[in-house]
Every structure is written in structure tokens, then in C-alpha cells.
Amino acid sequence: MLSENKALVRWPAPAKLNLCLHITGRRPDGYHNLQTLFQLLNYCDYLTVSSSESGQITLQAPTPGVADDDNLVVRAARALQAATGCALGATLSIDKRIPMGGGLGGGSSNAATALVALNYLWQTGLSLPHLAEIGLQLGADVPVFVMGQTAWAEGVGEQLTPVPMPQNWYLVVTPNCHVSTAEIFSHKGLTRDTPNITVAAFLEQGGQNDCQALVVKLHPQVRQVIDWLNQFGAAQMTGTGASVYCAFATAEAAQSVLCILPKQWQGFVAQAVNISPLHSLLQQIDDTGA
Ligand SMILES: C[C@@](CO)(OP(=O)(O)O)[C@H](O)COP(=O)(O)OP(=O)(O)OC[C@H]1O[C@@H](n2ccc(N)nc2=O)[C@H](O)[C@@H]1O
Numbered sequence: 234m235l236s237e238n239k240a241l242v243r244w245p246a247p248a249k250l251n252l253c254l255h256i257t258g259r260r261p262d263g264y265h266n267l268q269t270l271f272q273l274l275n276y277c278d279y280l281t282v283s284s285s286e287s288g289q290i291t292l293q294a295p296t297p298g299v300a301d302d303d304n305l306v307v308r309a310a311r312a313l314q315a316a317t318g319c320a321l322g323a324t325l326s327i328d329k330r331i332p333m334g335g336g337l338g339g340g341s342s343n344a345a346t347a348l349v350a351l352n353y354l355w356q357t358g359l360s361l362p363h364l365a366e367i368g369l370q371l372g373a374d375v376p377v378f379v380m381g382q383t384a385w386a387e388g389v390g391e392q393l394t395p396v397p398m399p400q401n402w403y404l405v406v407t408p409n410c411h412v413s414t415a416e417i418f419s420h421k422g423l424t425r426d427t428p429n430i431t432v433a434a435f436l437e438q439g440g441q442n443d444c445q446a447l448v449v450k451l452h453p454q455v456r457q458v459i460d461w462l463n464q465f466g467a468a469q470m471t472g473t474g475a476s477v478y479c480a481f482a483t484a485e486a487a488q489s490v491l492c493i494l495p496k497q498w499q500g501f502v503a504q505a506v507n508i509s510p511l512h513s514l515l516q517q518i519d520d521t522g523a
């Protein structure tokens with residue numbers, strides 16, 4: 234099926250949540266070491282990708298606010314060409330559903346899906362760890378999406394240990410404000426000295442988001458979302474914000490809160506998954522021998 238209709242395949246690029254985000258130190262290059270639990274979700278952007286003989290990388294429609302040459306899928310395609318010497322080109326399109334710049338990893342996930350899809354279509358044969366290494370040059374969150382499992386992460390997010398988590402339902406709410414990752418990491422008010430913990434300790438006690446206290450000071454809208462969601466459970470920010478999430482035992486419970494979400498915010502309901510929808514698709518391709 235796939236071999237006949239490759240251009241029609243919708244390659245999923247899932248969102249993630251950081252179920253904790255501990256900043257444990259600052260490296261000499263200015264980047265921060267962290268410990269985080271990357272929880273993959275079944276809520277996705279979708280890419281269509283076709284291979285071409287031209288060698289050109291073309292985006293069918295621009296992503297709002299992003300120049301095509303800066304788009305992470307274009308940069309991912311070019312990085313794969315450079316790493317493999319592949320002379321083929323590609324035409325890509327993105328069906329964007331994940332709010333941008335919200336700490337949900339959409340751009341990084343798009344890049345990871347482009348790497349995985351093109352590695353398949355171009356038959357460049359790189360392993361997932363090799364693709365993750367290429368992805369790390371594009372962003373600290375790309376490796377987890379390439380590897381495709383919910384995981385405990387250390388370093389800048391590239392040292393990954395898969396950890397199966399309960400398949401909770403999450404309501405994710407994004408206020409109408411933009412939080413700059415670079416601004417938060419360079420702010421003098423950021424907590425950067427959280428002691429390292431073990432995965433076992435996280436699983437037992439949970440963890441906090443070290444960026445949250447600073448972000449709510451700088452962006453009162455994020456505090457408003459947290460206060461509102463706290464009526465229904467323990468709300469926490471993901472990444473460097475601005476999105477906030479709250480866990481529910483059932484889809485219905487999460488959906489019923491989404492129905493009464495104040496109009497100035499956007500939200501979606503998603504289920505936690507341990508295997509990325511992208512990797513479930515790859516498995517299906519392998520199984521059918523397409
Ligand atoms: C902290 C996280 C947690 O998921 O936040 P979100 O982006 O998801 O909100 C990510 O690892 C972010 O990864 P990503 O968004 O790919 O960051 P990058 O583009 O690599 O870096 C943006 C800027 O943030 C700073 N930065 C980023 C990551 C890190 N571990 N230390 C840093 O100091 C650097 O100044 C860098 O120039």
C-alpha cells in the first residue's frame with residue numbers, strides 16, 4: 234500500500250509535555266544541563282513528504298512567521314542530504330495543529346519526522362541514533378522525537394532512557410502570549426541549581442518545572458491559566474512555556490473541562506503514549522513489508 238502511495242502518507246509529528254523540568258547546571262557553552270521526563274502525546278502535526286530527482290528541498294506552503302530557509306523541516310532535510318551525500322530532493326508540507334512556541338516541541342518534532350520520513354524515502358539507511366545525532370544540531374528536543382519513546386532525559390535532553398508512563402489524558406492550554414526560550418535561559422532569575430535526582434525518585438515523588446516561577450512573573454497570562462486549571466487538578470507548565478497541562482483519568486473528564494475553557498485561550502485534549510505515533514507508523518510499514 235505504502236509503496237504505491239508514498240506521497241499520500243501523512244507522517245505524524247507528535248507533541249510532548251515535560252512532566253518535570255529540572256535545571257541542574259550551566260555548561261561552559263552557555264547551554265543548561267537538565268533532567269526532564271519527555272511525555273509523548275497522540276496529538277500531532279502531520280507532514281506529507283515526496284522525494285524528487287531535482288535535489289531541491291521545497292516547502293509547499295510557509296509556516297506562519299517562519300522563513301522557509303529557517304523552517305526546521307527544510308533544515309532537517311538539508312542536514313540529511315549533507316550527512317549522507319544524497320542527491321535526491323524533496324517536497325514537504327506541514328498540517329500544523331500543535332500551537333507554536335508553546336513548549337510542546339512542535340518544531341523539533343516536525344524536524345524529527347522529516348529526518349525519519351526522508352531516511353525511509355531516500356533509502357539512506359541511517360540508524361535512529363545516527364538520525365538523532367543529526368537532529369541534535371537542529372534543537373535539543375529533536376533526539377527524543379527521533380528515538381520515539383517517552384523517556385527520562387539528561388544532558389541538554391539528548392541522553393535518553395525510555396520510561397513507560399501511565400496513559401493519562403491531558404488537557405493542554407495555551408495562552409495568547411509568547412515566551413522566548415532563549416530569554417528564559419539567559420535570565421538571572423532562573424533557578425539553575427536543582428540537585429540531580431534518579432528516575433526512580435522522579436517516579437515516586439514527581440518533580441517541578443524550574444522555569445515556571447520565572448515565566449509566571451514575566452507573563453501573568455501563564456499564571457492565570459495555571460490558577461484556572463488548578464481548580465481541576467495539579468497544573469504545570471511544559472518546557473519554557475507558555476502552555477500548561479493538567480492530567481485526567483478519562484478523555485471525558487478532560488473534554489468536559491475543555492468545553493468550559495475561557496475563550497481567550499486555546500486548548501486540546503490528548504492521551505499520553507509511550508511509543509510515538511511516528512514509530513507506530515514505521516512499525517506498520519515494516520510489518521506490511523511496504
Ligand atoms: C528546555 C526545553 C525543554 O523541552 O524547552 P522547550 O523548547 O520545549 O520550551 C527544550 O529542551 C529547549 O529546546 P529547544 O527549543 O530545541 O532549544 P534550542 O533551540 O536548542 O535553544 C534555544 C536557546 O535556549 C537556550 N538553551 C536551550 C536548551 C538548554 N538545555 N539550555 C539552554 O540554555 C540557549 O540559549 C539556546 O540558544
Ligand SMILES: Nc1ncnc2c1ncn2[C@@H]1O[C@H](COP(=O)(O)OP(=O)(O)O)[C@@H](O)[C@H]1O
Pocket residue numbers: 296298299303304305306327332333334335336337338339340341342343344414472474
Ligand atoms: N516547522 C516548524 N514548526 C514550528 N516552529 C518552527 C518550525 N520551524 C521553525 N520553527 C521555529 O521554532 C520556534 C519554536 O517552535 P516550537 O517547537 O513549536 O516551540 P517550542 O520550542 O516552544 O516547543 C517557533 O517559534 C518558530 O520560530
